Structures are given as structure tokens and as C-alpha cells.
Amino acid sequence: MNFKLLLQHFTRELSGLYDHEEAAAILNIVTRQVSGFDRGKLLLKSSESVPEGDLTLFNSFLTELKTGKPVQYVLGETVFYGLPFKVSPSVLIPRPETEELVEWVLDTVDVTGMSGLQILDVGTGSGCIAVCLKKNLGAAGVFALDVSKDCLLIAATNATLNEADIIFIEADIRNYSDARKFDVIVSNPPYITMDEKQAMHENVLTHEPHLALFVSNEDPLVFYRAVADFALSNLSSEGLLFFEINEYLGKETLKMLHDKSFIDTELRKDMQGKDRMIRCRLKASE
Ligand SMILES: C[S@@+](CC[C@H](N)C(=O)[O-])C[C@H]1O[C@@H](n2cnc3c(N)ncnc32)[C@H](O)[C@@H]1O
Numbered sequence: 001m002n003f004k005l006l007l008q009h010f011t012r013e014l015s016g017l018y019d020h021e022e023a024a025a026i027l028n029i030v031t032r033q034v035s036g037f038d039r040g041k042l043l044l045k046s047s048e049s050v051p052e053g054d055l056t057l058f059n060s061f062l063t064e065l066k067t068g069k070p071v072q073y074v075l076g077e078t079v080f081y082g083l084p085f086k087v088s089p090s091v092l093i094p095r096p097e098t099e100e101l102v103e104w105v106l107d108t109v110d111v112t113g114m115s116g117l118q119i120l121d122v123g124t125g126s127g128c129i130a131v132c133l134k135k136n137l138g139a140a141g142v143f144a145l146d147v148s149k150d151c152l153l154i155a156a157t158n159a160t161l162n163e164a165d166i167i168f169i170e171a172d173i174r175n176y177s178d179a180r181k182f183d184v185i186v187s188n189p190p191y192i193t194m195d196e197k198q199a200m201h202e203n204v205l206t207h208e209p210h211l212a213l214f215v216s217n218e219d220p221l222v223f224y225r226a227v228a229d230f231a232l233s234n235l236s237s238e239g240l241l242f243f244e245i246n247e248y249l250g251k252e253t254l255k256m257l258h259d260k261s262f263i264d265t266e267l268r269k270d271m272q273g274k275d276r277m278i279r280c281r282l283k284a285s286e
Contacts, residue, residue, distance in 0.1 A: 001055060003031075004046040010062060017068055017203070026071045030061050033075050068203040081132040085158050090150035092212040094128040097270040098188055101244045101277050102132045104268065105186055108240060108279065109137060118180065118236070120145065122173050122187035122227050125212055127155030127166065129186055134164035145169040145176070148211060174226045181236040188244035189223030190215050196248075220249060221256055228260050235282050243278045250275035 001009070011023040018026065028039045034057045037045070050058065064074045072078040072093045078085050080094040081102050087093055109117065117140040121130040124144035134142040144159075144166050146152050152168050159166045169176075173189075192213045197205070204213075215222055224243060231241045241262065245253050250267050257265055262280040270276035 002047050002049050003042060006050055013062055029071050034058055069207050070203060073207060080128045083162050085126050085128055086154055087126055088154055089207055090209055091126040091154045092208055094126055097276050098244055100270050102129055104277055105242055106136050118182045119184045120182045123189045124155050125151050127158040130166050131158050131162050131164045134166055135162055143167045145171055147172045182234055183236050183239045185231045186242040187227045191246040193217045193220050224253055237284055240281050245278055247274035253278060
């Protein structure tokens with residue numbers, strides 16, 4: 001079988017789950033891992049035979065993909081902000097909008113030029129935010145907190161993989177206290193309501209960790225309040241708080257932050273034009 005036929009085979013076998021474009025994109029990702037070449041090289045090699053050993057691997061990955069398992073879990077890895085990350089079904093697959101949050105933190109920190117920066121990532125999951133911040137702000141002390149031991153094990157693997165020195169904390173942010181002060185607290189906590197859950201893609205629901213995703217309809221800001229309360233006592237005087245947010249709850253999240261006396265609140269849209277991120281800071285104490 002040549003690579004062109006392999007593409008046809010993939011798109012046909014996955015047609016119940018993914019359209020042609022999506023299946024081709026998945027094959028590109030799988031090919032990078034199995035054969036080590038990118039999309040351009042795959043096109044150039046379209047008439048070449050797929051080596052027998054590689055074909056066996058392609059077919060075993062295809063069998064798993066047909067169950068609806070996301071390609072990142074099938075391969076056990078992904079790329080986030082240009083860095084490699086291991087992922088397992090106990091961690092959320094890092095999303096492109098979270099890369100935009102990382103970018104915003106890095107832009108802000110560069111501008112303000114803080115030194116000896118202390119950063120806390122709440123709900124670290126795969127460790128994607130914490131690792132990227134540490135890689136780009138070498139001198140900063142970076143802490144990463146999650147309630148899930150399994151997440152922290154993957155996050156620690158990713159810190160080692162990327163040679164990023166991070167201090168991990170296993171805790172529930174709803175009842176966590178700490179004497180340390182942080183200059184930046186960043187969080188992408190669970191924010192999808194049970195109502196929104198109904199409309200979600202089946203493969204996210206079946207394969208991604210619900211602990212990372214869902215909150216009740218009654219109290220969708222539960223984690224935002226917990227992180228904000230922690231920030232009230234643990235942000236340094238010039239410190240900044242960054243959130244990734246539910247696109248439908250921008251106004252409510254801003255109000256909650258104003259009510260808690262955070263100032264300079266800024267709501268940003270993601271690349272898809274959805275309300276997605278907030279940055280704010282503490283009112284300086286008199
Ligand atoms: C939306 S995921 C974000 C993962 C990662 N930071 C990212 O951006 O891809 C939310 C994370 O919050 C963690 N989490 C859920 N409840 C928590 C709690 N009570 N305290 C601390 N972390 C919690 C989950 O385990 C999950 O890793």
C-alpha cells in the first residue's frame with residue numbers, strides 16, 4: 001500500500017467520526033510519529049510504499065481511532081506552544097486557546113519586566129501552562145497545583161521531558177492555603193456547565209476527564225471564586241491574575257472579580273472571536 005492509498009483507507013475507515021479534512025489532519029499527526037515526516041513530505045511520498053512495520057503501526061492506531069479516542073490519547077503525546085507533552089486520558093488535551101493565554105501571560109510579564117517572579121498555575125493538568133511559562137521565563141519560580149494525583153504524575157513527566165524545574169502541589173484549590181506570595185497566578189479551571197455538556201462532541205465526553213471539564217449549572221464559577229479568593233491573600237502587591245474562561249460567562253466572571261475588588265480587569269477574545277481570557281490585578285493596599 002502506498003501513502004496515497006493509506007490516506008484513502010484512513011478517511012474511509014474514519015468517515016463515521018470525522019470528515020475528510022479531519023481524517024487527513026489525523027493521518028498527518030500519526031505519520032509524524034510513525035514515519036517521522038510532516039505533511040509536505042507525506043505529499044511528496046504519496047506514491048511510495050508504506051514500509052511493512054509502519055503499516056502495522058498505522059493499522060493499530062487506526063483501530064484505536066475508530067473507537068473515537070482522540071488522536072493525542074492514541075499516540076500518548078501532543079504539541080503545545082511548540083513543546084512536546086505526554087498526555088493520558090487522566091489529563092485534558094491542551095487546547096489552542098490555552099496557548100493564547102500563555103502568550104498573554106508572557107507578553108505581560110515581558111512588558112512589566114518583573115524579576116525573581118513567582119508563578120502559580122492552578123489546575124495544571126498536563127502541566128502545559130506551567131511548563132511553557134518556565135521554559136520562557138527561566139529565572140521564574142514556577143508552582144503547579146492540581147487536585148488529581150494522576151494529573152500531577154503526567155505534569156511531572158512533562159516537566160522532566162522539557163527540562164523545566166517546577167514545584168508541584170497536590171491540593172484542592174477550594175480549601176488550600178499557603179504562606180507564599182505569587183506575582184502571577186494563572187488558571188484554566190473546569191468551566192463547562194452540565195447544560196453545555198449535552199451539546200458536546202461524543203468523543204470529548206467519552207474520553208476526556210470529567211474532573212477537568214465540568215461544573216454545575218447552579219455554580220459555574222465555583223473554581224474562579226476559589227482561585228480569586230486564594231489570589232486575594234496570595235498575590236503580591238503588583239501581582240496579576242489570569243484566567244481562561246467560559247465564553248458565555250465573561251460578564252459574570254468580570255462581575256465576580258470586581259465584587260472582590262480586583263482592578264484593571266481586561267476581557268480578551270480568542271482567535272475564534274469568543275470571550276476567552278481575563279487579566280486583572282489586586283487593588284494596592286492603602
Ligand atoms: C480545564 S483543566 C486544565 C488543564 C490544563 N491547565 C490546561 O490548560 O490544559 C482543569 C484542571 O483543574 C483540575 N481540578 C479540578 N478540580 C480541582 C480542584 N478542586 N482543585 C485543583 N484542581 C482542580 C483538573 O484536575 C484539571 O487538571
